[in-house]
Amino acid sequence: MYKKKYKCVIMTELEIAVAPMHRLCKKAGADRVSEAAAKELAEALEEIGVKIAKEALDFAMHAGRKTIKSEDIEIAAKKVMGR
Numbered sequence: 082m083y084k085k086k087y088k089c090v091i092m093t094e095l096e097i098a099v100a101p102m103h104r105l106c107k108k109a110g111a112d113r114v115s116e117a118a119a120k121e122l123a124e125a126l127e128e129i130g131v132k133i134a135k136e137a138l139d140f141a142m143h144a145g146r147k148t149i150k151s152e153d154i155e156i157a158a159k160k161v162m163g164r
Contacts (some may be wrong), residue, residue: 097123097130133157 102119136157137149143154158164 095123095127097127099123102126117146129161132161136160 090114099116099119102122103114106114106118106122132148133154134157138155141147141149141152
C-alpha cells in the first residue's frame with residue numbers, strides 16, 4: 082500500500098520578544114500595533130540580526146579571532162544595512 086508523505090512545517094521560536102516590538106512601533110508613532118505586526122517585525126529584525134552576526138563572524142575570523150567584537154558588528158551592520 083502506498084503512504085502519503087506530508088510536508089511538516091516546523092515553527093521556530095523567535096529569539097526576539099514581541100513586547101519590545103510593540104514599543105518600537107509606538108516609539109515610531111503608531112497608536113496601535115497588532116500582534117501579527119509585532120511578530121512580523123520581530124522576524125524581520127531577527128533575520129537582519131543573523132545576517133549582521135554572520136558578517137561580523139567573518140570579519141573576526143579574518144582577523145584571526147574567535148570572538149566577535151563591537152567593531153566587527155559595527156562594520157558588518159554598515160555592510161548589511163548599506164550605510
